[in-house]
Each structure stands twice: as C-alpha cells, then as structure tokens.
Amino acid sequence: MSIEIKAPTFPESVADGTVATWYKQPGEACKRDDHIVDIETDKVVLEVVAPADGVLKEVLKGEGDIVLSAEVLAIFDSGAAASEAPAAKAETPAASASEAKETVQIKAPVFPESVADGTVAAWHKQPGEACKRDEHIVDIETDKVVLEVVAPADGVIAEILKEEGETVLSAEVLANFSIGAEGGAAPAAAPQATAAASEEAGDDDAVAGPAARKALAEAGLTAAQVKGTGKGGRITKEDVEAAVKSKAAATPAAAPAKAAPAAPAPLSADGRVEKRVPMTRLRATIAKRLVEAQQTAAMLTTYNEVNMGPVMELRNKYKDLFQKTHNGTKLGFMSFFVKAATEALKRFPAVNASIDGNDMVYHGYQDIGVAVSTDRGLMVPVLRNTEAMGLADIESGIMGFAVRGREGKLGMEDMQGGTFTITNGGIFGSLMSTPILNPPQTAILGMHKIQERPMAVNGQVVIQPMMYLALSYDHRMIDGKEAVQFLVTIKDLLEDPARLLLEI
The missing domain is CATH 2.40.50.100 (RNA polymerase II/Efflux pump adaptor protein, barrel-sandwich hybrid domain)
Known part of the structure; x- marks a missing residue:
C-alpha cells in the first residue's frame, strides 16, 4: 500500500x-x-x-x-x-561493494535568515581518519551558537575543503566523505558479530535521532541501555545524558591521561611572553552590538538602592520548604527581580517596548532576558511570558539556561526576542555599574552586590543589606520621569514582597 x-x-x-x-x-x-x-x-x-x-x-x-x-x-x-x-x-554483493565507496559532500548546516555565515571552528577528524555514523567531525561557529556537523555514515574524510578559521555560507560544502571506505580494510572477522552489530545499529536508528545516536556512541551505550522519554518511547539526547550521569555515579572516575608537555609560549619583540588569538564570532558579535547600542541609542542610566532585608527574610524562612515542594528547585533572588520587573513593565509599557526604524513597537507580553556568563562570552537567554510564570518556574528556567550555557548547548531559539533584560554583576562582586542596552530593547536593569550599610530609619541609624540598582534606558523612547518611576516601582515591590503576590 x-x-x-x-x-x-x-x-x-x-x-x-x-x-x-x-x-x-x-x-x-x-x-x-x-x-x-x-x-x-x-x-x-x-x-x-x-x-x-x-x-x-x-x-x-x-x-x-x-x-x-x-x-x-x-x-x-x-x-x-x-x-x-x-x-x-x-x-548482489557487488552492488554493496560499489556503494561502500560512494563519495558524498559534507555541508554546513542551513542557517536561519538572521545568520549570514559561519566560521569553521574546529575539525575533530582529519583526511583518511575513520569515522562512525553520527560521529562529531566539525564545529561551525556562528555569531550566536556553535553548530555540530556529524558523519552521514561509517567511512573516512576524503578531503577537507574548508580549513579552520575560514568563513562558510549556509549549506556550503565543507569536505568530501567516502562512505564505507574503511569497510574493505577491516579484517574478515566473524560474520555473526558483524550481523549482531548491524542489528544493534538498526535498533538504535529506530528509536533515536541523529543527535541521540551520536550521544549514545560517545557514551559507549546502546539504545537498550537507555530509557526513552520522547514520543513513542524514542530516545532523546537528554535521556542519554541522564543515563551517563547515573552510570558515572555508580562507577569511579578513571584516572586522567598524562598531559603532553606544553609548547613554549610565544615571545614579543622585547622577549616577554604574549599570546595573540583571533576573536571568536560570538565575542566579535557582542562587541559589535554593544558599540552599536552606544552609538545609536540616546542612552542614560538612573540609579536607586533597595533594602534587600524583606526578600532575604522571606527567602530564609521558606527556602527549604520551597525546594522540597518544587522538586529540588532552589529559591534565589533573581526570581523576585524578574517578578518585580514584570509587574513594573505592565505599569510602564514604554519600558517594555522596542524601536524598529521610525516605529515604536509596544509588546503585549513580557519576555525577560537574563544575562548568563559562559566560557564563550555573555549570552542572554529569554524567559518567555514571565507574566504567567511563578517563582519556581523562573528559578527552574534560569538554572536550565545556566547549565546549558556552561555546556555550550544554548540554541538560537533560546536567545531570540526578549522585551527587557536583567544582568547581575553582583555575583562577581560588582558594587555599581552602568549596563549597556541590548538592542532593539529600550531598557536594561543592572543588579549588584548586597552590602550591609548604615541607613537612617525613623531618625535611627540601622545596618541594612542594601543593593544598588541601575536602569539604563533609551531616551528616544523613554522619558526620564518614566524611567525613574519604573525603577522606584521595582524598589517598592522588593521592599514589600507581599505586593508581588497581591499585584498592588
């Protein structure tokens, strides 16, 4: 049929x-x-x-x-x-033999419209080196994420056409690949073992996609050893990662291999050590966007300070119960700031708006980007529809972004959009800073270090845990009065957290 x-x-x-x-x-x-x-x-x-x-x-x-x-x-x-x-x-054994020598092209991924090109970051396989199907062979770095390209089948890389550091376009040919080229070189071992391996590979193909199969191969696992949680019981990459973690917990870690001796450091003209490396595309993009923000926006910053005592008291009182109730999700400070910012954005729509050419776009939703520091640079994944999220949802989302950011697994879809951004320099000890806008957004909130300071309260000097807040905004869109009132609203909500729940 x-x-x-x-x-x-x-x-x-x-x-x-x-x-x-x-x-x-x-x-x-x-x-x-x-x-x-x-x-x-x-x-x-x-x-x-x-x-x-x-x-x-x-x-x-x-x-x-x-x-x-x-x-x-x-x-x-x-x-x-x-x-x-x-x-x-x-x-037709002859036909199989001829197919084993088929040459195919390894191409760069198809980039979305917002990505013009990419750079060959690293080749993990060299010409003549044997590859397994779905084995990671090359990284393509765009200005947002690093994309992995895998082997289409068992075989070898015949020829590399794009070297590391070269710029490639969407779907451009990177290399020529000989399918099954190593099959004839393998010894004529037991056919039963070959048949069993083939059957096992077929089982993996049936229940796992390319990313999951690659993860299975890297982990040395088979589909039978991993429980699938995807549609129809299919195995996802996250299922493999969970299986690897459980296996690692039960098996003592192997001793690390002895490191090779380091190459001598390059010297400058006067004999002192220095190192010159090309700027990554992500770092170059960050630099370009920050400079554009300062050159195109009429950027101002207004400051205030907030007494974090009420939030700290509420957190200390309920953090254990919160973690137990919400399946291990910890209660931090960021969720309070996200909720306070969400409520303030509702009251001041201009702060939640963006500029598109000569148009002002007012958004009927709150998508808040949370700046995350990674080894590759600063990334800003976006929490969608924060007006509908609770504190546990926000904390869980932020923790997921932080973990995936450290592992290099944040995707383009995680960082696209956003109507407002929060950055927290306080985790690194910053007492005060001037955050730079994240275009096309018109405002960004900077959090800082909590520090005990003497404050005058009802004529008395009281030591309180204080934090400086900074709101940078685009004066083309937001008037100074609105910016100051927006920041004061966040201050008032944090100093009386009950108002977050009552929405008053």
Missing part, C-alpha cells in the same frame, strides 16, 4: 522548512519509526520517521528544497520490500 510521507505541521510562526538530509534512498528498506529525513526550520530540526515497515518508493523533495507545512515529501510502500530486501542484498 502506498503512503504519502509528509512534512510535519509547522506552528504559525514558521512559514516553511528545508529538506536537510535524506537518510533513506528510493528502494531502500525501512523499519517502522526509522529516521528517514530531517526538515530544518529557522528554529529547530524536525525528524520524519517511517510510518510502517516497507521501502521508500519515490523522493519528491530533494535535499535543499523548500517545503511547506504538511507538504508531501515522498511516496512510501508499506510492507513492499521488508522480506525482499535481504534476498536482494544476498544476490
């Missing part, structure tokens, strides 16, 4: 997608839920799987073609060759 293989139904915000990779070719046998094609949108890569056992009869959309939501990609024959495929393979 012929079945139409269709593209997934895209959400309203996604107009179309691109056929990224076909993993099965016409006439090739497929198992039910086998991964057969990737559809890449400007936000995510969507996997399309086989609806039943059978063969792929005809591909209607080739790699690189644009497809619409639910558009037909291929024709699939259910059950047509599930029994014929083994016989065909047995009759």
